[in-house]
Amino acid sequence: MEHIVIIGNGISGVTLARHIRKLSDKKITIVSAETDYFFSRTALMYVYMGHMKFEHTQPYENWFWQKNHIDLKKGYVENIETSTKRLHFSSGELLAYDKLVIATGSKPNKFGWPGQDLDGVMGMYHKQDLENLEKHAPNKAVCKRAVIVGGGLIGIELAEMLNSRSIPVTFLVRESSFWNGVLPKGESAMINRHIKNHHIDLRLSTNLKEIVSDENGKVKSVIIEETGEEIPCNVVGLTAGVSPNIDFIKDSNIETGRGVKVNRYLETNIPDVYAIGDCAEQHEAIGNRRPIEAVWYTGRMMGETLAQTICGNRIPYNPGHWFNSAKFMDIEYQTYGWVFGSKGRPDYEEHFHWKHEDDTKCITVAYHKTTNEFLGINTFGIRMRHETFDRWLNEKRDVHYVIEHLPEANFDPEFYLRFENDILKAFSQKLQTTYNEQ
Template identity: 75%
Template sequence: MENIVIIGNGIAGVTAARHIRKLSNKRIIIISGETDYFFSRTALMYVYMGHMKFEHIQPYEDWFWEKNRIELMRGFVTQVITENKQLVVDGSRSLHYDKLIIATGSKPNKFGWPGQDLHGVQGLYSKQDLDLLETNAPNKDVCKRAVIVGGGLIGIELAEMLRSRDIPVTFLVRESSFWNGVLPEGESQMINEHISEHHIDLRLSSNLKEIVSDENGKVKSIIVAETGEEITCDMVGLTAGVSPNIDFLKESGIELGRGVKVNRFLETNVEDVYAIGDCAEQHQAIGNRRPIEAVWYTGRMMGETVAQTICGNKIEYRPGHWFNSAKFLDIEYQTYGWVFSERSKKEYEKHFHWRHATEKVCITVAFDKDSRAFLGINTFGIRMRHEVFDRWLTEKKDVDYVVEHLIDANFDPEFYKNYEAEIADKFNTEYGKSIVPKKKSLKRIFQTS
């Protein structure tokens, strides 16, 4: 029986294991140094906020693994010896594999800031980081102020977490507006406002110069590079992105770039070794995607794909239309297709932006200014139907069609206010059109006729 070993019990590794089990009878071993059981990394924040207990963020009950004959092993893989297909776990135990899947995820970036390894300085990625946060910032008496460095998705989540315990937060963001390397200007601006509404001290265009230690090697304050201002704090969150967690592979002979280099079959340069999820780096980026995609959904898709390949049905990793989602404090964000920020959008990409007069709701539709083809949509505070946008992207609908049928894509709960008419109005005014929005049609949505 073939021995499949998966390093990492995150969404990528676990998805691979589940699908290999569906397709075959192979022996499956998952090794993790982080936790005994798979948990949803994206939900760690809710444990600190008291919405859930840690057990709630474990998607499968504990008996699931044994029932499906997926063996779980606790430990850190310290060495991979590809010549004789051996793994060394925690420096001593060794383990044989026939096929190896590397799914070790990411680790928080540190950019060599002075003081970055002091007590009270941490990232937010792992279960251990969560436990550490309970020590560093259990309440507003122990942690009188926290500083978060890096304005991305993890940064804003950490801010939300700390605010749930009334801890004052200063948020240093390198960009001139929150996440504007990804979000178009109008959206980024709206999130800036929302951050301030939550009494988070948002500092735009601000970099960290250094973290200052007290006499015990614990953080005392930080210094802002631009102004030289010293901000006293008890905890510093480093959330300036993540990078592949692959240090243990340095001597293995597996080709590494920033991540583990893989081809479209998710194969590394070494036979029978695959890499999936956050830690995998495509030789060539796929479409508009980045070579390393540290996203929940892509990890899951790679897991499904590699399972097919390992079970004798070799196929390429061919992700479909890009989509993603996040939540900025109270504002839900969804994206389908590609909407680029001003900084990185192509010359042909044109944006239609609509924002509600009073509420924190807005959308941006990207389209080709020559062919008028619909390229993608960002929505804030409106939920959209994935299936419908996926279909529209496949059918290459034009932007007028999308504005006309937008109600079909609405996924807000029943009785919610609809904004489609208002959106079409603004679109008509801006582009001299006379689109009359269609009424919602179940036939179109569910394709029943």
């Protein structure tokens, strides 16, 4: 019986295992050094915030794996011997495979800061990080202040978590405005204000110089690069992006760049070895997408796609139109299609931006300035229907059609009963202004 070994029990590896089992009776083993069972990584923050217990983050009961004949092995793979198709574990054990899938996800970036490995420094990516946070920041009596380094989505999640326990937070963001590499100017500015409104000490255009230790090897403070200011703190959250977790592959003959190099079929340069999820790097990016996508839903889609290939129906990975969702404190964010931020915005891309007076709701619609073709939309504080925008992008609708039919995409008709006319009016004014300028 063919043996499929999957290294990593995140969303991509587990989705792959489930779909292989639906399609075949192949022997499946999932290897993980992190936890015994799969859990939802995106739900970790809600455990700390008291909304759920850790066991609630596990979508499947513990008996699910045995019932479905999916073997689970806890252990750390030190290297892969592709010539003999064997895995070498740090324990000295060996495991043979027929087909191997690398689904080891991401690890937090560390940029060689002095003190980055001190007690009290952590990311917010793994269950161990959650345990560390409970240990070092159970409340504001133990943790007088936390400093977060890096202004991405995980940084804002960690800020919200600490804020929920009334722990003071200083947030160091090297960019001049929060997430402005991704968000257009108006949205980024709104999020800056929203973070500050939650009494978080947001420091823009600010870099970490070093993390200072006390006499016991624990975090005592951080030093700011630009000013030399010392900020006393007990916890430092490193959330300055992620990198593929592939150190153990470097000595193998599997081709790597930043991640494990794969083609459109998620195959590596070695026969019977594949890579999916955050650790996979496309040789050539798909459309406007990045070669590495550390996104939950793309990991799931890669798992579904590769299951077909492994079970004899070889099909390419085709993720379709870009979309993503997140939360900025209590503002929900969704994006469909392409809306470029201040960096890398193409010359042809025009934006229509509307913001509600309460400063917690806005939309930005991107369209082609010559053809008026709808290119994408960002929404904040408003829930939209994925399938509606997906259809409009497929149909290459023009921006006028999209603005006039926005109610069809909305989950919350109350919002549009109140603000639909405002959005239409603002869009008409923008078009009139543009026309007059020409």
